Amino acid sequence: MLQTADLEYSYDQKTTLAFPDIECRKGEHWLLLGQSGSGKTTLLHLLGGLLSPRGGSVRVADTDVTRLSAHALDQFRGRNIGIIFQQSHFVRALTVEENLALAQQLAGLPIDERRIRELLEHLNVLHKLKSKPRDLSVGEQQRVAIARALINRPAIILADEPTSALDDINCEEVIHLIEREANEEGATLLVVTHDNRLKERFDNQILLT
Amino acid sequence: MNLLQLSWKNLINKPLTMLLSLLLFALGVGLISLVFILEKQLDQQFEKNMQGIDMVIGAKGSPLQLVLSSIFHLDAPTGNINIGEARAFLRPEHPLIKRAIPLAIGDSYSGYRIIGTTRAIIEHYEASPAEGKLWENPMEVTVGANVAERLGLRPGDQFRSTHGLDDNEDLVHEDAAAFLVAGILAPTGAVIDQLILTSPASVWEVHGHEEAGNTGEEAASGEEGHDHDAGETHDQEHSPALQRPLYEMTEQDITAILIQFKHRNARTLNMPRMINENTPLMAANPSYEISKLFEQLGRGERILRILGIVIVIVSSFSIFISLYNSLKDRRYELAIMRTLGASPWRLFFLILFEGVILAALGYLLGILLSHGGIEIGARIADDAYQYPFTGRTFLTEEVWLFVGALAIGVIAALIPAFEARNTDIHRTLAEG
Numbered sequence: 001m002l003q004t005a006d007l008e009y010s011y012d013q014k015t016t017l018a019f020p021d022i023e024c025r026k027g028e029h030w031l032l033l034g035q036s037g038s039g040k041t042t043l044l045h046l047l048g049g050l051l052s053p054r055g056g057s058v059r060v061a062d063t064d065v066t067r068l069s070a071h072a073l074d075q076f077r078g079r080n081i082g083i084i085f086q087q088s089h090f091v092r093a094l095t096v097e098e099n100l101a102l103a104q105q106l107a108g109l110p111i112d113e114r115r116i117r118e119l120l121e122h123l124n125v126l127h128k129l130k131s132k133p134r135d136l137s138v139g140e141q142q143r144v145a146i147a148r149a150l151i152n153r154p155a156i157i158l159a160d161e162p163t164s165a166l167d168d169i170n171c172e173e174v175i176h177l178i179e180r181e182a183n184e185e186g187a188t189l190l191v192v193t194h195d196n197r198l199k200e201r202f203d204n205q206i207l208l209t
Numbered sequence: 210m211n212l213l214q215l216s217w218k219n220l221i222n223k224p225l226t227m228l229l230s231l232l233l234f235a236l237g238v239g240l241i242s243l244v245f246i247l248e249k250q251l252d253q254q255f256e257k258n259m260q261g262i263d264m265v266i267g268a269k270g271s272p273l274q275l276v277l278s279s280i281f282h283l284d285a286p287t288g289n290i291n292i293g294e295a296r297a298f299l300r301p302e303h304p305l306i307k308r309a310i311p312l313a314i315g316d317s318y319s320g321y322r323i324i325g326t327t328r329a330i331i332e333h334y335e336a337s338p339a340e341g342k343l344w345e346n347p348m349e350v351t352v353g354a355n356v357a358e359r360l361g362l363r364p365g366d367q368f369r370s371t372h373g374l375d376d377n378e379d380l381v382h383e384d385a386a387a388f389l390v391a392g393i394l395a396p397t398g399a400v401i402d403q404l405i406l407t408s409p410a411s412v413w414e415v416h417g418h419e420e421a422g423n424t425g426e427e428a429a430s431g432e433e434g435h436d437h438d439a440g441e442t443h444d445q446e447h448s449p450a451l452q453r454p455l456y457e458m459t460e461q462d463i464t465a466i467l468i469q470f471k472h473r474n475a476r477t478l479n480m481p482r483m484i485n486e487n488t489p490l491m492a493a494n495p496s497y498e499i500s501k502l503f504e505q506l507g508r509g510e511r512i513l514r515i516l517g518i519v520i521v522i523v524s525s526f527s528i529f530i531s532l533y534n535s536l537k538d539r540r541y542e543l544a545i546m547r548t549l550g551a552s553p554w555r556l557f558f559l560i561l562f563e564g565v566i567l568a569a570l571g572y573l574l575g576i577l578l579s580h581g582g583i584e585i586g587a588r589i590a591d592d593a594y595q596y597p598f599t600g601r602t603f604l605t606e607e608v609w610l611f612v613g614a615l616a617i618g619v620i621a622a623l624i625p626a627f628e629a630r631n632t633d634i635h636r637t638l639a640e641g
């Protein structure tokens with residue numbers, strides 16, 4: 001489902017980062033551990049098609065994203081890759097509902113009101129449907145961010161430090177929700193973190209040095 | 210939700226940051242459109258009222274003043290002329306003159322001028338009574354449409370005139386006979402709508418009576434310098450017989466004569482110069498005087514228009530800066546939109562539309578300001594300046610102004626929009 005080979009990236013011409021090959025099968029949950037500066041976020045962005053590698057390939061659901069045209073990549077990303085960030089950012093002018101609808105639209109999909117409501121209900125934030133992001137607590141924001149990552153039923157979910165800004169209780173809850181939703185959608189999950197609290201939960205781990 | 214709606218929501222999410230740009234833009238557009246409207250309507254009104262009048266004859270003074278006072282009824286008259294001196298121009302058998310309209314100006318009612326004249330003025334402006342009839346006997350008046358509407362005059366109403374052209378209660382001709390409204394004219398859109406028409410004899414009668422009864426009082430109240438503009442009848446006790454044609458009443462005064470020539474040729478071309486050199490009268494060419502006036506006004510209009518353009522340019526900078534600032538604020542938001550599948554061009558148009566919406570709103574507000582301002586101003590100033598301006602007509606120039614406004618919106622948003630297009634997703638998100 002998610003597969004990389006000989007992935008390389010260079011910030012400038014001199015230093016090149018080489019990444020270990022990754023192979024995650026459908027529905028598997030993986031943890032990618034590494035200290036700050038080890039290139040975790042860079043790898044995640046390469047996997048999400050947000051960044052072009054210098055060499056190597058990234059296959060997501062049998063598509064080599066490094067070979068897609070810019071436009072096709074944007075569309076592909078919107079439909080097949082859900083990304084959860086450390087800090088959840090939304091379009092501030094829009095309500096929770098509109099933010100999720102926007103995620104559907106930007107991926108070139110029709111707006112599915114039912115899907116939005118179901119997902120929010122599932123994540124226990126349906127009552128915030130008409131709220132602006134700034135009126136949400138951090139925990140609620142993270143739930144909505146999870147909903148947004150899942151809204152288009154992506155094949156893979158990439159989570160970048162989803163818990164490192166949270167206290168233990170919220171951390172536990174958020175990672176639980178991510179895992180649960182990934183399971184229900186049958187999505188492949190890759191969590192990138194330096195948060196040691198998550199170590200115990202994942203059987204599949206990659207250590208980035 | 211389309212891109213335009215998203216731009217709109219982004220704008221109203223922080224309305225205050227954009228308000229200054231919006232107001233500035235509206236001010237600039239409003240000023241430009243105001244100048245357009247005033248120029249156009251002034252031009253039309255002057256054109257309409259001047260049409261068919263080739264020459265104005267009056268007392269010596271400023272030719273522009275003569276034209277303004279006798280055709281447009283704006284300024285004070287230059288003085289009076291004696292019919293005896295001007296009788297040649299009033300004779301129907303004059304070989305070059307098609308129509309001569311005599312005007313005896315000097316009195317008013319509630320700020321509207323009472324004009325002693327002949328039926329020639331009715332023919333000239335193609336007016337006709339909507340109610341009642343035209344004046345026949347002395348002290349009968351036919352009232353222009355606007356005057357009747359403003360003052361609520363109806364046929365059969367009576368009123369006393371005021372000496373001079375301002376609405377001054379102290380100068381009401383109390384001892385003279387009252388005027389009787391014989392009829393109301395249908396609206397023509399020309400200056401005649403603003404006038405109260407009567408025969409010259411009425412004007413002479415009011416002043417003849419006044420002279421006889423009030424001479425001592427006037428002298429005592431120190432009004433010696435006060436100049437009667439028309440109807441200075443020193444040797445008349447009674448009103449002159451109406452049956453005599455005007456040009457035979459050589460002892461009477463009038464204020465001016467509006468002349469239409471039969472044909473324009475070398476002789477008519479030279480006539481004003483001949484009159485000015487060889488008679489105590491003054492002749493003025495209205496289109497020449499008015500085009501000179503417009504040349505002067507044109508300079509002012511240019512300055513105002515340039516001022517408007519400068520304000521619009523400043524406001525476009527203001528739009529640029531506010532968009533740029535809001536962009537910094539929304540970097541992360543834009544990057545997230547990219548990860549959700551938005552193409553770089555989508556972000557470009559998202560920001561571009563914000564500029565365009567601002568410009569369009571500013572334009573609408575500006576047009577509202579100028580038209581509303583003229584409409585309100587016209588109502589306030591209607592009594593002082595008797596030409597109706599209206600904010601309810603729109604010009605083709607304003608369509609071009611809209612196109613220009615949108616273009617400025619696009620230009621102001623161009624750089625921020627490119628900035629948004631070039632959002633570096635990786636770097637933005639990595640920095641958090």
